[in-house]
Every structure is written in C-alpha cells, then in structure tokens.
Amino acid sequence: MDHIPRLSEVLYVGLCRKIGTPTEVAIRRDVTDMYEMIEKPVNIQKGFVRIQSGSSKEGFRLRSSDIDRMFWPCDLKLISDISQSRLFNTSKHIIVVMEDSDTPPGFVRLRLLTPARHIDTIFLVPFDGGAYISSSLWRERYFQFMYEVRPPSEKIRIHGPCTSGFTESIEFDEAHCLATIPWPKQLRNWVYRCQRYTWPPLPVLKIILRNECHCVPIGSKGVSTSNELEWRLSFSLAEQQLVCTMNHTQFLCYGLLKIFLKEVINYRKEPLLCSYYMKTTTFWIMQLGHRRWCPNNLLDCFWRCFKYLLHCVYRGLFHNFFIPENNMFLNKVVGNARESLLQQLYQYYRMGVSCLLLSPTLRSILEPALSNLSFVLSPSEGEFIGIADLDLCVLIELLTLSFSAQHIWDSYLRLKSINTLSLLISISPHQLLTLQYGTAQTLVELAFIMANSTSCCTHKNIYNLDTMIRGMLKMAARLGPVTYLLYLSMYYYRMGRYDKTLYITYLTKHRLSQTFIMYKYTDGQRYNEATVGNLSLSRRMREAWASDVNLIYDIHCIGELCLEQNVSQRNGRYLLSLSPFVMVEMLSVLSHYRLSNRSQCLQSLTDLQTMLLYDNGKYVPLLLRDISWQVLGICQHVVGDLHGALQSYEESLRQEPFNKIKEATDCRIGCVNQQLQRNAHM
Incomplete structure (x- = not known):
C-alpha cells in the first residue's frame, strides 16, 4: 500500500471518529484542567498537590488508556x-x-x-x-x-x-x-535546542519553564x-504542554502509533516498548521538522515516525527528549530481546505502511478505501460532530469528575475556589459549565454532610439547618442535570415529608420522560428536533441531561439502602450508583406506602418491575442492573410481597456485580426466607 493522499484522509477521518475530533479533544482537556484548578486549594489544605497525567490528561479516551496521577507534598x-x-x-x-x-x-x-x-x-x-x-x-x-x-x-x-x-x-x-x-x-541544553529549532514555540516554552x-x-x-x-x-507537565501544542494531525499520528503499538507490536508478546516511546518519537520528529503535518500526509508522517523508532532499536539507543544523554533503552531493550524486536520491526518495514492492516482497528478504517478506489472522505467529515454527540461528550466528561468531601471544610474551600475561578476572563464555555456542575455536586454533598450532623440540639437550630439544606439542594437542582431534583426528593423522604417527596418525584419523572433526554446515550434526531441545540450550554445541562444517582458510602439518604451502601463500600466501591428512572419509581413506591396509598404504591411497583423486565438498556444500563433488581426486591419486601422479593434478589445475583452488593443480597435473601418460614408455621 503506497502512500496515497486519499488513504491518508480516510485514515484521518477514521481516527477522528475513533480517537476524537479536535472539538472533542479540546472539551476533554478543558474539563480536566478546570477540575484540577477547582480541586487544587482543597488538596493544598490537606498538604499535597494532585494532578492527572498520561494519555487521559492529554485527551485520549482509548479503551487501553489508564488513569495516571501524580501526588507531591x-x-x-x-x-x-x-x-x-x-x-x-x-x-x-x-x-x-x-x-x-x-x-x-x-x-x-x-x-x-x-x-x-x-x-x-x-x-x-x-x-x-x-x-x-x-x-x-x-x-x-x-x-x-x-x-x-x-x-x-x-x-x-x-x-x-x-x-x-x-x-x-x-x-x-x-x-x-x-x-x-x-x-x-x-x-539547559534542552532549552537551547528548543530555541534553535523554534519548537515548542517560545510562549509555550515559557509556560513549561x-x-x-x-x-x-x-x-x-x-x-x-x-x-x-x-x-x-x-x-509530565512539560509533556502535557507539548501535546497540547500539536495540531490535530500530529495528535492523531501520536494516537496512531499508540494503536499500532498495542494491537501489532505488543500483541500477545511481553512488551519491550511502551506508549511513552511513541510519545517521545513524535516529539523528536516534530522538533526536527521537515514534515507537512496535514490530513493528506498522515501516512507519510506515521512512516517517518516508524522509521525513527526502527533506527533507534537498530542502534540500541533511544534518546530521552529532554535529556538526550539518557538512553532509555539502556538495560531494557538489549540482547536477544532487542534482536527479536528488531526482526519484528524490520518485517513491518518490508511491508511498508500496509503493516497498518495488521491492526484490527486500522484495518476496519482503511479496508473500504482499499476495496473501492473511488471511496473518498474529506477531512472535514471527521472534524464535524453533531450537537447531540458533542453534548454527550461533555456529559461523559463531567460524570467522570468526583467532588467528594470528607469534611464540611472541603466543600467550603471548593465553593470558594469555584467562585474565584468564575471571575476569570479567559475561560471557555465548557470550563464554565464544569464550574456550574461542580457547584451543583458540591452543594449536594455539603447538604447531606450537614444533614448527617448531630450537633444541632435546639428546635431553632434544627429549623435553620433544615432551611439551609433545602436551599442548597434547590440551588443544586437549578444548576445541575435533571437528576439533581432527586437529591431534594431523597432529603424530603429522609425527613418523612412524603407528600413533598412525591411532588418532586413526579416533577422529575415528567422531565425524564421527554424524548430528548440524554442519559448514557441519546437519539440525535429527536435531540435536534426538540431544538435543544438552540438553548445555552448551561440550560441544556439543566433541562436535557440526566445522570446516575450516586449515593456516597458514608452519607445515608435512604434508610432502605444503608445495607447496600455499607457492603459496597467494604468491597471497594465508594459510590452506590442507581439509574434515575429506578430511583424515581423507588421513591414513589416507598412514599405511597408510607402514606398508605396502596393502589398508587402497587402501580409504581408494577411500573418499576415492567421497566426492568422489558428495558433494553435505555433506562437501566447493564452495569446498574444488580442494584436495580435489588431495589425492586426491597420495594416488594417493604410492601409484603415476599415471594416477589425473593425472585428479584435472586435476579440481582445473576447480574454483573458492578455495585458489589452480593453480601447485602445474600443477607436480604436470608431475611426473606426466615419470614417465609415463620409465616408457614403460623
């Protein structure tokens, strides 16, 4: 397969869809950067600084991408x-x-x-x-x-x-x-070299230093x-800056090298090379120049990087980008292992860039263009992304953020940090949205931490605390996704205000029933038909986006789920995650039961059971079905349907154990069996 600009453009478009468009990559970086800025004062108060590093921070979301973090006092x-x-x-x-x-x-x-x-x-x-x-x-x-x-x-x-x-x-x-x-x-020599080759640009070099x-x-x-x-x-921080200076062709070439390394070079072998070598190779080729980094030249850029890597293995010498005197192959890529790797890479060299077809991912991208010589894709087709897909990208990034607080002081510091950052002049729309989302999540955590406080002893203090908590949860519901209304509903349920619980629950259910609601995935056509894209980014999050309901292990919002929270925490999960559609029905069942509204209680219970039986993943994702069947069992148990509860608990055990609640399920099954035995002897 000779270098053909048409194939390079097809590969460029395919990698945009696999790795991300320029806009998606920018969103990932913006959200991550703002999250770190929000958290920095909280961490410093604890005596350390924490940053994310590695490919995830650089903007990749490949399945093989791990989470790298650095801590220092x-x-x-x-x-x-x-x-x-x-x-x-x-x-x-x-x-x-x-x-x-x-x-x-x-x-x-x-x-x-x-x-x-x-x-x-x-x-x-x-x-x-x-x-x-x-x-x-x-x-x-x-x-x-x-x-x-x-x-x-x-x-x-x-x-x-x-x-x-x-x-x-x-x-x-x-x-x-x-x-x-x-x-x-x-x-010092690295700085002089950067100035001589004018890469990275001088403003970026100053930021790095x-x-x-x-x-x-x-x-x-x-x-x-x-x-x-x-x-x-x-x-690591300098490397992040260097990656951010790449144009999108350079970034995709770096990603192409990572895919080729994982799926071809290291496939079913003890890896000698890691993705850091691919990053360093890209840096060297970029700094040495003489390449046209554009979509129709992507294959040539990859081939230049591959030949550089092959040359380094041949010599047994791989210069660190910052300190060239540091040979990163020393005592690692040596002896028989180096000879074997050299022979492997030389076989790929003899194949030419057609060696890319050895990768399943890259073969699926290139095969349509190879089998049809008239197959053409414009690079703009890869860079364009619809408003629904773009919003889903933002939502996914926001949902990975954790604003957990161990103490009230953590939340105060975080809110103060958010307020300061919101006054910045140079802030992107997605960074501003991150501040809004962070405010909502912090208010929810702060509200329930305060609700768990036992320091209030007078009626006046209890009333003032209740007013403050409700105010924070209402503010969070006005700032966060649709789901955040449920936290207010859960607080009312905790306080025994079941009429209020039902009112907020019904309101949430109505909003979640809209066809354009985005939860895990969305129907792009309906999303666009509802003209959601005409709304501001902030309003789209408040009216059209939904997220899981996350219950923190040491904050008990619903007494019926305390056992599951404790068991999940002992097994390493610090959040109990539920589908908002399941939580709506659970609150409806329990509130109607507490109010003795038997017919409405049974109707909500039937709605919950029907949803679990016939849902295809739209309302209850596969990973949340363990806790969802558990919730159905709890509701059936509460209303007295012991045989139904037993079946639901057993169904929970058959699901993917994502929430790690098996011990809780076993305990509840034992409890139901004891009740059934007592009833049988009566």
Whole structure:
C-alpha cells in the first residue's frame, strides 16, 4: 500500500471518529484542567498537590488508556542550587537539594538540607557525609499506605515508580513524587535546542519553564549499589504542554502509533516498548521538522515516525527528549530481546505502511478505501460532530469528575475556589459549565454532610439547618442535570415529608420522560428536533441531561439502602450508583406506602418491575442492573410481597456485580426466607 493522499484522509477521518475530533479533544482537556484548578486549594489544605497525567490528561479516551496521577507534598521544596534555599522559609519548608554530579543522565540524588525533624526519618539514608532520601524506601512507604487504605479486593502492586492497580476494571498508576520549580541544570541544553529549532514555540516554552518538573522514586537500572538513592527526573507537565501544542494531525499520528503499538507490536508478546516511546518519537520528529503535518500526509508522517523508532532499536539507543544523554533503552531493550524486536520491526518495514492492516482497528478504517478506489472522505467529515454527540461528550466528561468531601471544610474551600475561578476572563464555555456542575455536586454533598450532623440540639437550630439544606439542594437542582431534583426528593423522604417527596418525584419523572433526554446515550434526531441545540450550554445541562444517582458510602439518604451502601463500600466501591428512572419509581413506591396509598404504591411497583423486565438498556444500563433488581426486591419486601422479593434478589445475583452488593443480597435473601418460614408455621 503506497502512500496515497486519499488513504491518508480516510485514515484521518477514521481516527477522528475513533480517537476524537479536535472539538472533542479540546472539551476533554478543558474539563480536566478546570477540575484540577477547582480541586487544587482543597488538596493544598490537606498538604499535597494532585494532578492527572498520561494519555487521559492529554485527551485520549482509548479503551487501553489508564488513569495516571501524580501526588507531591506542598512543604517539601526541591532546589538545584544551595543558593536557592533563601527563597523558602526553613522553619516551614523541608529543603532538599538535587545533586547530579555522579549520577546517570536524567537521575539525581536528593540531599536533605533542613534538620531531620521536618521529615520522616524512615526515608533517610546516610551517604557521603549527608542524609539522603531513599527512592526505594519512599516508594515502598506509599505503596504500604495505599495497601492499607484500599480494600483487599483491589490488587495493587509496585510498577516502576508508581503504585498500580485496578479500580472497577480501569487501570491506574499513582506516583508519589517530589516537585521542583527551578528546573535542574541538566535541562539547559534542552532549552537551547528548543530555541534553535523554534519548537515548542517560545510562549509555550515559557509556560513549561514556569511549571514544575518532578523527581519520581526510581533509580537507574544499572548495577550501582547507590541507585536506591537515585530519583528519575520526570517532565509530565512539560509533556502535557507539548501535546497540547500539536495540531490535530500530529495528535492523531501520536494516537496512531499508540494503536499500532498495542494491537501489532505488543500483541500477545511481553512488551519491550511502551506508549511513552511513541510519545517521545513524535516529539523528536516534530522538533526536527521537515514534515507537512496535514490530513493528506498522515501516512507519510506515521512512516517517518516508524522509521525513527526502527533506527533507534537498530542502534540500541533511544534518546530521552529532554535529556538526550539518557538512553532509555539502556538495560531494557538489549540482547536477544532487542534482536527479536528488531526482526519484528524490520518485517513491518518490508511491508511498508500496509503493516497498518495488521491492526484490527486500522484495518476496519482503511479496508473500504482499499476495496473501492473511488471511496473518498474529506477531512472535514471527521472534524464535524453533531450537537447531540458533542453534548454527550461533555456529559461523559463531567460524570467522570468526583467532588467528594470528607469534611464540611472541603466543600467550603471548593465553593470558594469555584467562585474565584468564575471571575476569570479567559475561560471557555465548557470550563464554565464544569464550574456550574461542580457547584451543583458540591452543594449536594455539603447538604447531606450537614444533614448527617448531630450537633444541632435546639428546635431553632434544627429549623435553620433544615432551611439551609433545602436551599442548597434547590440551588443544586437549578444548576445541575435533571437528576439533581432527586437529591431534594431523597432529603424530603429522609425527613418523612412524603407528600413533598412525591411532588418532586413526579416533577422529575415528567422531565425524564421527554424524548430528548440524554442519559448514557441519546437519539440525535429527536435531540435536534426538540431544538435543544438552540438553548445555552448551561440550560441544556439543566433541562436535557440526566445522570446516575450516586449515593456516597458514608452519607445515608435512604434508610432502605444503608445495607447496600455499607457492603459496597467494604468491597471497594465508594459510590452506590442507581439509574434515575429506578430511583424515581423507588421513591414513589416507598412514599405511597408510607402514606398508605396502596393502589398508587402497587402501580409504581408494577411500573418499576415492567421497566426492568422489558428495558433494553435505555433506562437501566447493564452495569446498574444488580442494584436495580435489588431495589425492586426491597420495594416488594417493604410492601409484603415476599415471594416477589425473593425472585428479584435472586435476579440481582445473576447480574454483573458492578455495585458489589452480593453480601447485602445474600443477607436480604436470608431475611426473606426466615419470614417465609415463620409465616408457614403460623
């Protein structure tokens, strides 16, 4: 398959649909950036900074993309020269100097300058007349911490400098590192090189140099006995900025390399190469220039990157982009493994760019154009996205955000941060929407945290607290998706105001019944026919978007679900997620039962059962069917239909155990069986 501009454009359009259009990628970055800005003051108050890194932060949403996070303490200050210590208050800050005089390129040792009382001495190792922070002890300490706070069902391990594991089938890597704003001296040559090649552009370079770089706790792979004291320099924030400077062809080429790596090079093999090599390859080719990065040249750009990678494997030398003296193949891509990889890549080289057809994903994109020479796609077809799909992209991004609060103070800090950020001049519409969504979620959490408070002892205080909570929940319902009305309904139910519960529930049910409602997916035609796209972004979220109802493990909104929340939390899920359509019917059944409205209660119960029996995933997603059948069983149990409850609980056990409530289901089945036995003996 020779390079044909037509095939490049077809591939460009296919990758836009697979990886994302320029607009979708921009939305992902905007939402993630704003979320981190909102959370920053909350984390600093707790003594650390947390950022997201890796492919997810860069804008990818591939199935293979994991969640990478970096944490570092606020009070520990890294400096590259002792003279910089005067910039900090030694009575408040831990001052550590980076030394690179006799370490491999890209690695440093960290020598403590302040007295040992400022840092846990278990991290310190005496060396060469000073006290140094051990990377291995640091890494193992934080692994042990995560092991203790996470449930046993979550398998975690040390992977390089990170603690790795899975949360609900999503892989995560968390690096507990140290940060420095004065960049190390080793980076001077990189700055000169960027200025010489004019990439990245000077404004971007200035932003990079204003941000932190990091030391992650892992030493070089050499045989030195002191490598437990070595820390690797990491430039995650700089890499994020570099990826953001890419045009969309460059971004898709980087994504193309990631797909080719996963589905072809590493397929059913012990991986020698990782996606970081693909990113570094793209950086080098971009900086060296001489490429036309446009849709009809995508195949040529990929081939140039592939040949660079092949050349590096042939030489056994892969230069780190920031510190070229650091050969990232050293002690890794060596010996027989390197020879085997070289032969594999050379086979692909002999195939030419037709080697892309070895990837199922890429083959499905290219085959229509190969089988029909008149098959043509304009790049604009890939970049265009309808309003319904665009809104779904925004909603999905918002629903991944977690504004959890352990204390009331966390919520206050978050609301203060949101208020400050809302005054910014340069803020995109999707970032503004993130602030609105964050406000709604924070108000809900704050309201129920206050409802759980037992400090109020007088009637006046109880009345004032109730007024405040209702005000916050009403405000959240005016700001958030349609579903947020249900949090107000749940509060009324908790307080025994069943008439109010039914009123809000019916109102929510009416709004959820609209044909244009967006929940998990949407009918684009009906969404457009309802002229939802003519509304503002904020109003679309309030009137046309729906989300799951999430119950936090330590906040009990509905007494009937306390058992499920507690069991789910013990098994590693900190949210009990329910479909809003199920929650509406549950509140209707229980409220009518409390009010002795038997006919309406049975009608709502029938509606809930019918929905579960005949729904195709529109109202009750597959992953939420375990808790949905459990809810039906609870409602049947409450009204006295023990045989129906038993069948529903057993059906819950047959579903995907997403909410991890099996123990609760077993407990309820046992309770029903006991009641049936008692009834049989009466």
